[in-house]
Amino acid sequence: MAENNQFNNGDRVQGRSRDGELIHGFIENVSVNREIVKVNVVQSENEKAVGKSIWIPSKWTEKLPELEISNESHLLELIDLALLSDDETWFMEVSGKLESIKINPQINTRKSGFYPGK
Numbered sequence: 001m002a003e004n005n006q007f008n009n010g011d012r013v014q015g016r017s018r019d020g021e022l023i024h025g026f027i028e029n030v031s032v033n034r035e036i037v038k039v040n041v042v043q044s045e046n047e048k049a050v051g052k053s054i055w056i057p058s059k060w061t062e063k064l065p066e067l068e069i070s071n072e073s074h075l076l077e078l079i080d081l082a083l084l085s086d087d088e089t090w091f092m093e094v095s096g097k098l099e100s101i102k103i104n105p106q107i108n109t110r111k112s113g114f115y116p117g118k
Contacts, residue, residue, distance in 0.1 A: 007037050007058060010090060015061035017054060021045040024064070028053055028085075037061055040085065072101060 007013070011027045022045050029038035037058045041049045075098040082091035 007034070007061070007063070010087075012064040012066075013037070013039060013061045014064055015039065015056055017044070017046070017049065017056060019046070021049065023049065023054075030058070034058060072098065075101070 007027050007030050009027050014024045017023055023041050024043040025039040025041040027037050028040050035058055036055050038053050038055050040053045044050050075094055078094045082094055
């Protein structure tokens, strides 16, 4: 994995657990020295890891590209994830985007830096 990633909370990542299992998730926290990141696991080769948060070296982790948020159903799923992760900032961002497309359906929502989903 890449070593010089500058991770931020909410970044979608993939990496390897201490046991070498492939994981996908999002950054919940970054250590002060940026050498360790706390990842909320969304997908894993180890089903028991899904939904849990694990600390792993940042050099075992890489950012995933940002995803396009293309429709109302995607935004509703993101709102559910924001509520589950108790992330008020993300909830407000996604709710605002949903409200914007309800008011003006011609708006094509763009990339979000906060998509910890699948």
